[in-house]
Amino acid sequence: MTQKRKPSKKKPAAKRPQRKKTAKQKIQPVEEILFRVEGKMSTFGGPRDTGMSADEGLALFTPADLQDPKYSYLFLPTPPPGTTGLGRRLNPDKYYFACRWNYNDTPREFLKRALARVENPANGRTADARPADWGPNISTGRAADLSPGLAAALGLQTDDVVRITISALRAIPVKPVKSAKQAAPVSRTAPPGKPVIKQFIRSPNCSSRNVGTKIDKIVLHCTEGSLASALAEFQTSDSRKVSAHYVIDRNGDIYQMVNDADCANHCMGANTGSIGIEHVGSETDALAAPQAAASAALIRWLLQEHQIPRTNIFGHDFTPGYSRPGGTSCPDKLFGPTHSQATIAAWIAANV
Ligand SMILES: [Zn+2]
Secondary structure, eight states: OOSOOOOOSSSOGGGSHHHHHOOGGGSOOOOOEEEEEEEEEEEOOSTTOTTSOTTOOOSSOOGGGGGOHHHHTTBOSSOOTTOOSHHHHBOTTSOEEEEOOOTTTSOHHHHHHBOEEEEOTTTOOEEEEEEEEEOOOGGGTOSEEEOHHHHHHHTOOTTOEEEEEEEGGGBOOOOOOOSSSOOOOHHHHSOOOSOOOSEEOOOSSEEEOOTTOOOOEEEEEEOSBOHHHHHHHHHOSSSSOOOOSEEEOTTSOEEEOSOTTEEESSSTTOOTTEEEEEEOBOTTOOOOHHHHHHHHHHHHHHHHHHTOOGGGEEEGGGOTTOSSTTSOOTTTTTTOSSOSHHHHHHHHHHHO
16 A cells, blocks of 8 residues: 555556646645544443442553543542452543554554544444553453443343444644653654545445454455446345445555455355455456555454464355355466466465
């Protein structure tokens, strides 16, 4: 994705005339998303959360933070009787939450300063909240734990779906600190996390994964058609009802259409535990360079995010569980001229 865009071989440059001239800074301000998750939620923290032990702490805060007015408001003035940990001392009326952070992508110090947008997709209500802890355990099948007050404000009940976004714009400015550990600018130092999603275009052709279903594979596809036709087909529910989690254009733009937490309809028989990535191309195209870079970045992030083994990245036709093996030419010649899983594996080994 760092490469300069250039017209793809197959399409005349006239196709997107202004694009080339458009310097990065002039592209419509796209929010730089540093973290986003959508999935089921529950609540945690505070004196009445007996799911937390009396001495249980929080991943992002230490007792020293109680002295800092930036953070102290999240806590009760005194520890609830019989407790020593910060978890039960959280003020359940304040807006805080926990997600399963990857501290390489979103370091602790960043999270402590971040303000997230928490949203109830069902009613559109949003609120700002602070990251406070790591969780919930992956075995719960949930994506986030919210403070009881936050959940109530958004009209969320346990196992409802919540969407949480942290963008670079929303990091709380840090006052100069004289300590040895200098706080570096967030957006530049955070290691690459989830690649920027150009647009989230929701596809109706998806379903909930069963609670506890592990995402354990990535399936690579070729659209065998234009970006527009793929986006259109995935948005219509009156034909084949197909979809994919991601669609990567030849210029490297990534569109998301289904949340990772949900099941897309991209590989019959193997949708339950998989993430589907479509790549725009014809039956004879190889990946365009920016597209390959975007795909590799997305795959790297997915592997880490969902702890998917590197050996579980498949071409559509070669996916274990696919109900018609040998029944499709997908992903065609995108990853190499030979229609085989070995071609896919070689590309992964060389690029991801
Ligand atoms: Zn396919």
